[in-house]
Amino acid sequence: MALKKNVTFNGILLYRRNYRENDMLVKFFTREYGTKMFLIRRGRKPGFKMSGDILPFTYGQYEGSISDDGLSYIKEPIETHHYLNISNDIILNAYAMYLMNLIDAGLSEGEASPRWFNQLFYALKLIDQEIDPAIITNIMEIQLLTLFGVQPWLKDCVVCHRDDLPLDYSTNYGGLLCEQHWHLDPLRFNLDQRTVFYFRQFSVINLKTLNSVNVQRPTKVRLRTLLDSIYSDTVGLHLKSKRFLDEMTQI
Ligand SMILES: [Zn+2]
Known part of the structure; x- marks a missing residue:
């Protein structure tokens, strides 16, 4: 040893x-x-x-x-x-615990990863500053998907690569489908374009330079549902800290 x-x-x-x-x-x-x-x-x-x-x-x-x-x-x-605010606030606490569990679940022990270290550092810093923790968590969840071997194609339509038509997410295709290809997957999410917009933005956003977020509640609910189904159906991850977070944020 x-x-x-x-x-x-x-x-x-x-x-x-x-x-x-x-x-x-x-x-x-x-x-x-x-x-x-x-x-x-x-x-x-x-x-x-x-x-x-x-x-x-x-x-x-x-x-x-x-x-x-x-x-x-x-x-x-x-x-x-x-992280003083996180320590003192049970809701922020629940978000932070979930993100730390998620990183821990995605990395093998002893696997050096300065990139993810920095990501977690900035995510916790933003949550501690009380920048919308639900959104910071969504951003981390989307970006962390690669740790679990899932890389959704969010650049354009996975079939024809157009990005000038309305897009929707398909688990079966592992990415976005444009309106012309929606018929390929009857089980696609039926997302509104605002949710698609944030989903794509969040996948490339740099937490280090983020200083404010303003996403309306209906969109936040849709993003939460979308990520829950990706994590449960594609990643197959069910963390106790996530269940706790869900209970805390449903009140
Ligand atoms: Zn297409």
Whole structure:
């Protein structure tokens, strides 16, 4: 079991769980080494010196030992921050947990992926700034599809490549169909053009430069339904945190 000692890494805390009597297991998504499980010895003891650096919804820079295939260790935090609004708001909390679970489900442990690290970092930052979390979540869900081997064709009609006619999404064709080809799939979604517009926009939007969103409620409901069926029918993913999010947002 190879252990890289005294390395510096940037991490977003994904989740933590109690381990043995006094210890804790903490999973981080690190920019440098992908997702890694860390053993925090005595992490549950009162007065543990790193308590504030391993709270839920923490991100920062740490020094520690990274294991190739076993548990990793934190030696000391260098600089840590908290997503404060997410910590204090149960709805934002539910959105953030779902996105972190989604990333965790899509990546293999130890698969370095700075691109997805940055995506998650900016998504959580925007949610923490209370930019519409439902939309930030939709954007992540659409872009994360590639992690699950699903790449819907959203550029133009998947059959004739026209993009000047009304378009609709077809699961069977794995992309958009123009009006002339709607007859090919009776089970297509029957989306309105506004929903199609956002669906296409969200697939290419850069979260790093996004600073506001304004999508009307009926469109948000349609986007939610569309993504739910893609995730359930095409990806086949049913996360507990998603069910929780659905319950929280239905109230
Ligand atoms: Zn066509």
